[in-house]
Amino acid sequence: MEVSGSPKELALLRSFAPFDGMKPESVAVFARKMTRRQAPKGRLLFTEGDEEKQTFYLISGSIDLLAEGEIVGSVRSGTPKSKSPLAHQLPRPYSAVVTSDRIEYFQIDSEFLDVAVTLDQTGAYKVLELNGLDENAPGPDDWMTALLQTKAFHKIPPANIQAVFMRLQRIDCRAGEVVIKQGDIGDYFYVVVKGICQVARETPLNKDGVRLAELKMGDTFGEEALISDVKRNATVTMVTDGVLMRLAKDDFRKLLHEPLLDWVDYESAKRIVAREEGQWIDVRLPSEFEHYRAEGAINIPLHSLRLKMKALDRNRHYIVCCDTGRRSSACAYILAERGFNASVLRGGLGSTELAAPR
Numbered sequence: 044m045e046v047s048g049s050p051k052e053l054a055l056l057r058s059f060a061p062f063d064g065m066k067p068e069s070v071a072v073f074a075r076k077m078t079r080r081q082a083p084k085g086r087l088l089f090t091e092g093d094e095e096k097q098t099f100y101l102i103s104g105s106i107d108l109l110a111e112g113e114i115v116g117s118v119r120s121g122t123p124k125s126k127s128p129l130a131h132q133l134p135r136p137y138s139a140v141v142t143s144d145r146i147e148y149f150q151i152d153s154e155f156l157d158v159a160v161t162l163d164q165t166g167a168y169k170v171l172e173l174n175g176l177d178e179n180a181p182g183p184d185d186w187m188t189a190l191l192q193t194k195a196f197h198k199i200p201p202a203n204i205q206a207v208f209m210r211l212q213r214i215d216c217r218a219g220e221v222v223i224k225q226g227d228i229g230d231y232f233y234v235v236v237k238g239i240c241q242v243a244r245e246t247p248l249n250k251d252g253v254r255l256a257e258l259k260m261g262d263t264f265g266e267e268a269l270i271s272d273v274k275r276n277a278t279v280t281m282v283t284d285g286v287l288m289r290l291a292k293d294d295f296r297k298l299l300h301e302p303l304l305d306w307v308d309y310e311s312a313k314r315i316v317a318r319e320e321g322q323w324i325d326v327r328l329p330s331e332f333e334h335y336r337a338e339g340a341i342n343i344p345l346h347s348l349r350l351k352m353k354a355l356d357r358n359r360h361y362i363v364c365c366d367t368g369r370r371s372s373a374c375a376y377i378l379a380e381r382g383f384n385a386s387v388l389r390g391g392l393g394s395t396e397l398a399a400p401r
Contacts, residue, residue: 052079056149059100060127061160072159072188077151088129088139088148096153099129099139104146108137117142159191186236186288189261198379203298210298211288216281225252225278229268231289232299235260238285244277244346252278256349263380267345269295270373276346303379304372305386309395312362312388322356324363324385325392326374335397337364345370348377357383364388366398 053070056062056077062070079102082088088099091110105119108130115137118124130137133153187208190196196204211234216222222233225245235258242264243252255277258264268275269292290299307315315321316339323340325332332342343351345365355361361383363371368391378385392398 055102058126059149063126065160069159073151073156076155076188077149079147079149081145081147082141083145084141084143086141088141088146089135091135091138093135094133096133098131098151098153098156100149101125101129102147102149104141104143106139106146107142108139110137120146155188155191159188186234186260190234190263199299199302203302207290207294207298210294211290214287214289216285216287218281218283220281222279222281222287223265223275223277225275227275229265229273229275230292231265232269232292232295233263233265233279234288234290235262235264236286236288239282240264240285241280241282242277242349243280253350255347257282265289266295266300266376266380267373270300270376271345271369273369300372300376304375305379306389307362307386308389312364312386315360315386316362318360320359322359322361324361324371324374325365326363326370327365331366335392337392337397340364343374345374348374352378352381355383359384361385362388364392366393367391 240258242256363375365371
């Protein structure tokens with residue numbers, strides 16, 4: 044069950060490391076992202092060799108730690124050993140089995156814990172509080188927490204994350220307001236703090252725009268034009284009153300874009316695709332795709348990515364390509380930001396033998 048955030052539970056949470064050295068407002072953030080669970084005697088809490096990125100804290104009861112089936116230690120609640128995470132290394136060096144009639148324990152995502160503790164220690168949460176969200180908006184920790192839990196932020200250096208939050212600018216928006224317009228020059232990357240936005244793209248057959256996505260708190264938009272240095276490929280309109288944070292183009296490129304992208308050369312890309320989990324995604328227009336393409340590639344033009352993303356397999360390694368690498372880098376960023384394993388073909392297909400005249 045979710046932790047309620049009551050004074051009693053917050054006090055309990057502060058008895059564990061590293062929460063005992065954190066600011067009260069940060070501990071309250073963690074409480075909302077923590078689950079409190081029970082397990083009966085004999086239950087395996089986790090197994091040796093497990094690589095699941097979850098952190099466990101023992102609230103009550105006792106467990107044994109086993110390596111290759113042999114007991115190598117035990118942990119009992121209320122002891123100094125229980126104040127630290129249980130067998131926190133990955134892969135797990137031990138299995139943990141419940142030895143008391145039952146145990147209670149806290150569980151939280153390890154990557155979120157690591158990034159958010161860093162922000163607490165560097166003062167980034169405090170910076171956001173100074174931005175002064177109104178009392179009817181979500182607290183700064185709500186949308187920050189949603190953003191920090193995206194896979195993209197797990198790959199970005201903590202110092203960059205702190206700098207991002209310090210440079211974000213708040214803007215208040217009204218329902219019906221156009222935040223970015225298709226065809227405009229890209230200048231900002233946006234994060235939704237409060238409210239709902241709609242993403243739509245105008246086509247020759249539909250001047251009113253084809254709806255591509257609906258965005259809510261913690262979602263982001265505007266990255267494609269900043270990465271590709273092209274005009275906006277869609278219009279984003281506020282469906283409700285809301286609050287956005289925005290990051291200027293130069294700051295976005297330096298702090299978020301560059302650290303996140305994984306570039307591969309053509310030979311490496313072919314080796315990845317040759318494996319069962321590899322797959323080319325070509326983000327050029329259909330007419331370009333028909334002219335030449337990598338064998339087995341699927342065609343998802345950049346402007347259609349948000350609409351078709353749900354059909355992609357998160358267990359595959361996608362090699363994203365276009366003619367030069369510009370559009371594909373924008374696509375790969377969006378995919379990586381949403382937890383997909385995506386790399387960009389360095390130099391694009393135009394630098395390979397595929398583009399040679401036949």
